[in-house]
Amino acid sequence: MRKPPKQPTRRWGPSLHPSRDETPKTLAGVVAQRLRRDIIRHHLEPGERLQFEKLSKRYEVGTSPLREALFQVAAQGLVVAEDHKGFVVAPIQFDEMLDVSNLRANLEAYAIRGAIRDGGEDWEVDLLAAFHRLKLAGIAVSADQDDEERRTEWEDRHREFHYALCKGCGSPWLLHFFDELYDHMERYRRYFWKYAERAVATDSEHEAIMKAALERNEERATSLLQAHFQKQARLTMNLRKKVERATAAAS
Secondary structure (H helix, E strand, O other): OOOOOOOOOOOOHHHOOOOOOOOOOOHHHHHHHHHHHHHHOOOOOOOOEEOHHHHHHHHOOOHHHHHHHHHHHHHHOOEEEEOOOEEEEOOOOHHHHHHHHHHHHHHHHHHHHHHHHHOOHHHHHHHHHHHHHHHHHHHHHHHOOOOHHHHHHHHHHHHHHHHHHHHOOOOHHHHHHHHHHHHHHHHHHHHHOOHHHHHHHOHHHHHHHHHHHHOOOHHHHHHHHHHHHHHHHHHHHOOHHHHHHHHHHHO
16 A cells, blocks of 8 residues: 655744744735834834824835734734724733733643653753853843843843743644734733843743753643743732723723
């Protein structure tokens, strides 16, 4: 009996999914990428009305690619399309922040189990390297939390570390949703965090999770990961009044 042909491995970029840093293939995609970054980094503020004339000048594009880009970012939930009123940057909402945090915790717990079972030597090496880079970025941002480049470096390294934990699971769809959820949480962190305090304080938690994963201790790694998310959620709970004031002002 003839063997069925081997199915090609599905790969999105170098690590199973499209990188946020890859240059999109269309003009609308390029604008959407820049728009997404500006919203996450609060160069465009929560609740701000997005006027076509200003955005066209900002991104040096015409109306058609700009409109397409806005709908792309709206599909991710970072922009809200209002009937007959245009587009606004999505407001800061406390309940959404907790929802995204809980989803990330559950998604990454599922992913890390798969990575521990199926991840190979490359996964281990990448995880160790990602933690080292994250620790160095934490030291830098603690020295000057007001430097946007240092905050961005820490966020990039933090994303890489959590992605490195998960990527051994081998699921492109899971890793796609990882990026979607991470974008939202980064926007909330940048809005509320004092990076000098929070970034370095998480180093020991990240290291413990990494060690448990490398020891292939599935239960301990999952438990530590869940505790990590729960602790960050509790710390953010203290900011509820500030979030609710921001939500009220944006509505």
